[in-house]
Amino acid sequence: MTRPTVNDIAREAGVSLATVDRVLNDRPGVRAKTVSAVQEAVARLGYVRDMAAANLARQRSYQMVAALPDGDSQFLAELEQALREAGSGAAQARVALQILRYPAEDVHALAAALAALPDTTSGVALMAPETPVVRDALRSLRARGIPVIALVSDLPNTERDHFIGIDSRAAGRTAAVLMGRFCGGSTGSILAIAQSMHLRDAVDRRRGFDEVMLAEFPGLTVLPTLETHGADSTLRAVVTEALRHAPDVRGIYLMGAGHRALAATLADLGLTGRMVIIGHELTPHTRQALLSGHIDAVITQNMGHLARSALRVLRARADHAAIDAAQEQLRIEIVIRENLAP
Amino acid sequence: MTRPTVNDIAREAGVSLATVDRVLNDRPGVRAKTVSAVQEAVARLGYVRDMAAANLARQRSYQMVAALPDGDSQFLAELEQALREAGSGAAQARVALQILRYPAEDVHALAAALAALPDTTSGVALMAPETPVVRDALRSLRARGIPVIALVSDLPNTERDHFIGIDSRAAGRTAAVLMGRFCGGSTGSILAIAQSMHLRDAVDRRRGFDEVMLAEFPGLTVLPTLETHGADSTLRAVVTEALRHAPDVRGIYLMGAGHRALAATLADLGLTGRMVIIGHELTPHTRQALLSGHIDAVITQNMGHLARSALRVLRARADHAAIDAAQEQLRIEIVIRENLAP
DNA sequence: TGCAGCTTGAGGTACGCACCTCAAAAAACG
């Protein structure tokens, strides 16, 4: 009835508690035959280690690290905040999360910081661009036995243990469907704006967006991506310029930050409310824009889920435990004013 | 550096370990002055009880119960499945979840089952209609010190400790916005179909739907709700009849089950793909319908989150611990083909 | 046969906490 304990295993296998312990914890000095006897007893009784008690005894604490690029984007601020909360929430589970911000453009600084992590680190969650330097840093981390998961933006499969985030291409496709349908069958062109097309995410989003627009909404033409490089003034300039050349713009797909600048620019041009606007990532700005009607929809991922999922996966990795893939699957969320959480 | 333990509290407060224990566990025989001395020490050191160790010592196990109406709807099957998985996932945290199915129409049977629960039950999650019998049963449960949370469909505030589910009215509003925008500014009428308008959820959804349709899409008229009572044949009959009388139907809002029957009916009438269809609850049927293009969007809540949230909240109630409201807030999810999880 | 080396058992300590008992100290009371 009650859960079997190590003592039950010992009795069932006809060995001593010490031997069971040696087997369960991969300690040497046990004959292969005895090992399998114990393992059979474990299987027979359906024993599962009581992690709470084990961690208590082990005096183990998980030293997790999350590394994010620096920068004052609201998205990163939200992510950091979510990680921080997940970290303090998990404190009772003996996990301590340290958040590391590295200079956004300086992957060498990131690599150095990762190399400086103590061997006692039990896991690293990383949001970083996909460069050779980063790849090497990850490989070296993993060689040291430290699991690494990619956050938000995926890294090459072989270099990380897990990816936590949404499929950017599917997110782009989702944005396209909403854009197409919200435009209601009319013809015209669509403006796509990104911070930079050097980031993998932006490229994937754009790719997904184009796929669907081409296939399902042939009446709408997506113009070449405008890059803002994170500067509001640049956004204003390129949008103004683009709208001058293409007066038939029916919608704007804003793939990165800049919603306030965009709203201001459209207001100045007297175009507020005249086109469908779809953005990414729910932040205070986009939330406000949804409420005020400046944006029609936002495609996002839940930062809280992402952060908690990251910690869970890292813990599971550290414990060599299984991961519930379904639970860790992040959804591509569609947010409009009506389903905005209060 | 490390977390303070009860011993640290004892030293800090200048009392013995036994006294700290008495205070922490609300045991009698401690002077008010001493109690506050201990509490101050707790606050000063930022002590938080190690729940894992506490439960280990207490030999505590949580006996949770989830009661759902009987019936073969996919939604209920998914919910039960999700609860079952959440339960086995939480088994390592010493919670055992028993799932109780009661005859859908028989609230007396439900009341009897609830009354028969042992006093050792640590919490009940309940999906039930809002009737006096249910209300009394809940009141009596809570009088016995057993926390009760409402699942999916809320119960009157005073009778339950918590509600886990989405705001049905907001869900209806969300459906309306999608319906209106997907119809693309055209005029006509909208069919609304429910299993029964006796369920609180359906009424709320309809209310939210109407609010938005009236205010934002005056060109679209929502016809009176058709009730199917869960029978495919009824659905077919009422839909066929309704479409005969109203040839200008532009969209269908299916608030409950019946997607297969609806698809078949429309196919027979040669209307497949001719109108916007919006449904509720992601199930194998609606998922299939999204993939095949028979439905345009589904408004849903994540069963996995719901189930896990229910267990978390029940546990927190049992432990008299705080609840992270933000984490337990279920989202109204919008699902279209493009953001359907694989 | 004897000895080294491997394997196993027995038992202890610790983790942080709950819960129990008994005696001693302190406070309240008449």
Add this chain to the structure above:
DNA sequence: CGTTTTTTGAGGTGCGTACCTCAAGCTGCA
């Protein structure tokens, strides 16, 4: 003041596991 009552301390045991030591048993090999 003595007596009763309340409050407190000291200490123990156990939860399920990890990890350590030491001695005893077993194995194979020269």
